[in-house]
Amino acid sequence: MSKEKKVVVIGLDCAAPKTLFEDFIEDCPNLKKLMTNGVYGKLRSSDPPITIPAWMVMSTGKKAGTLGVYGFRHRKNNSYTDFWVANSQTIKEPKIWDILGSHGLKSIILGVPPTYPVKPLKGNMVSGFITPDILANFTYPPELKAEIIENIGDYILDAKFRTNAKEQLLINIYQMTKIHFKTLKYLMTNKEWDYVQCVLIGLDRLHHAFWKYYDKTHPKYEPGNIFESVIKKYYIYLDQEVGEILNLIDEDTIIFIVSDHGAKAMKGVLCINMALEKLGLLKFKTPPKPKTRMQDAEIDWNNTYAWGWGGYYARIFLNVKGREKHGIIEPDKYEEWRDKLIKLLKEIPDITGNKMNTKIYRPEELFDIIRGDAPDLLAYFDDLYWRSAGTVGYDSMYLNENDTGPDDAVHDYYGIFLIYDPKKKLGKKLKTRNILDIAPTILNIFEIEIPGDMEGKIIKI
Numbered sequence: 001m002s003k004e005k006k007v008v009v010i011g012l013d014c015a016a017p018k019t020l021f022e023d024f025i026e027d028c029p030n031l032k033k034l035m036t037n038g039v040y041g042k043l044r045s046s047d048p049p050i051t052i053p054a055w056m057v058m059s060t061g062k063k064a065g066t067l068g069v070y071g072f073r074h075r076k077n078n079s080y081t082d083f084w085v086a087n088s089q090t091i092k093e094p095k096i097w098d099i100l101g102s103h104g105l106k107s108i109i110l111g112v113p114p115t116y117p118v119k120p121l122k123g124n125m126v127s128g129f130i131t132p133d134i135l136a137n138f139t140y141p142p143e144l145k146a147e148i149i150e151n152i153g154d155y156i157l158d159a160k161f162r163t164n165a166k167e168q169l170l171i172n173i174y175q176m177t178k179i180h181f182k183t184l185k186y187l188m189t190n191k192e193w194d195y196v197q198c199v200l201i202g203l204d205r206l207h208h209a210f211w212k213y214y215d216k217t218h219p220k221y222e223p224g225n226i227f228e229s230v231i232k233k234y235y236i237y238l239d240q241e242v243g244e245i246l247n248l249i250d251e252d253t254i255i256f257i258v259s260d261h262g263a264k265a266m267k268g269v270l271c272i273n274m275a276l277e278k279l280g281l282l283k284f285k286t287p288p289k290p291k292t293r294m295q296d297a298e299i300d301w302n303n304t305y306a307w308g309w310g311g312y313y314a315r316i317f318l319n320v321k322g323r324e325k326h327g328i329i330e331p332d333k334y335e336e337w338r339d340k341l342i343k344l345l346k347e348i349p350d351i352t353g354n355k356m357n358t359k360i361y362r363p364e365e366l367f368d369i370i371r372g373d374a375p376d377l378l379a380y381f382d383d384l385y386w387r388s389a390g391t392v393g394y395d396s397m398y399l400n401e402n403d404t405g406p407d408d409a410v411h412d413y414y415g416i417f418l419i420y421d422p423k424k425k426l427g428k429k430l431k432t433r434n435i436l437d438i439a440p441t442i443l444n445i446f447e448i449e450i451p452g453d454m455e456g457k458i459i460k461i
Contacts, residue, residue, distance in 0.1 A: 013204035039419050
């Protein structure tokens with residue numbers, strides 16, 4: 001084990017290869033310095049490619065199936081309506097900082113989801129956006145909360161980005177990000193540490209709220225709009241903050257810039273349950289009103305074969321006899337029904353009648369280990385360009401707007417990685433690596449034996 005090396009991981013949630021490596025890099029001198037002297041490339045996100053579980057997949061080096069986390073919420077005990085929400089207690093596998101702590105190394109962890117409720121670690125922690133509010137105990141040790149309020153001010157956990165009040169949202173995102181960086185710099189300056197890992201959620205919120213103003217390929221892009229330069233300016237601001245972090249570290253500190261997934265234009269919204277109704281696989285007792293949540297709709301479960309949950313991907317559940325309360329699919333016909341459903345869903349065209357490039361997976365195709373409450377199928381409509389809506393009560397399966405509020409972007413499979421060792425001048429673009437590779441790479445830098453059950457590989461630098 002090496003105690004000479006230190007590592008800082010700056011997580012830019014939702015940073016995309018095109019935005020960082022192409023569109024804005026010339027305006028970001030600090031990030032360009034890291035890129036031209038380090039190694040960098042695309043980082044294939046987890047399956048599913050969403051914030052929860054992606055950051056924990058990165059932090060453990062284990063797939064979502066191994067973690068038993070497939071999103072923010074999960075079905076409880078094969079119920080039609082009950083669900084549980086993922087949090088830190090859901091994650092049973094050791095994180096990078098747990099392994100480092102067992103070797104006597106101290107960590108600073110800030111904003112990594114899901115780290116609430118906070119758990120003890122060797123070092124200091126500030127939890128992320130799933131924390132209910134700042135009245136909760138969002139730090140470890142607990143007394144760190146008062147220290148942050150005294151030295152930084154009131155902490156901001158998140159910014160509600162699904163709003164049409166864009167000017168105020170922009171103010172909120174900057175206020176939040178400044179607080180996050182100020183806290184990070186305070187901790188790095190005033191606490192002992194060997195390892196730092198932070199996640200800046202502001203970029204994700206900005207991408208989702210302002211992508212159509214920047215991306216000329218977006219169906220709703222308007223040339224010359226007043227928000228056209230918002231994303232570029234925010235990257236420039238992030239670069240300035242990264243520069244200040246670089247001023248706090250020495251040549252024995254290796255820096256990582258990583259993202260959990262990328263972003264791309266949302267082409268449309270497909271209401272998965274209205275699609276299933278049109279296919280004759282879901283029946284309502286009475287027609288629901290628009291935007292009705294599934295748990296509030298009167299579903300005829302005795303005549304329903306499948307239903308789904310919305311999000312950046314869709315989770316599909318089958319109504320299986322003996323498993324669900326009113327199950328109607330015979331267990332020995334389960335695979336036959338999954339095959340049938342995959343075929344039917346892949347045939348759904350977009351709103352103009354064009355074929356979608358829809359990818360649908362059985363969990364066992366993505367995961368060697370399947371824990372927790374996995375769906376029967378995971379559906380990426382039009383290769384993730386189409387978001388899925390879970391609410392019901394519409395005349396059409398296609399929606400003009402996201403059902404949970406304004407949203408311009410969907411998640412892309414590819415985020416970014418950038419690794420910079422001040423003692424080396426490399427400047428190499430590497431082939432696409434996997435989000436699973438970050439944890440073993442960090443342990444390798446510290447010369448700590450990599451656990452045999454980690455599912456990633458070392459990135460050579």
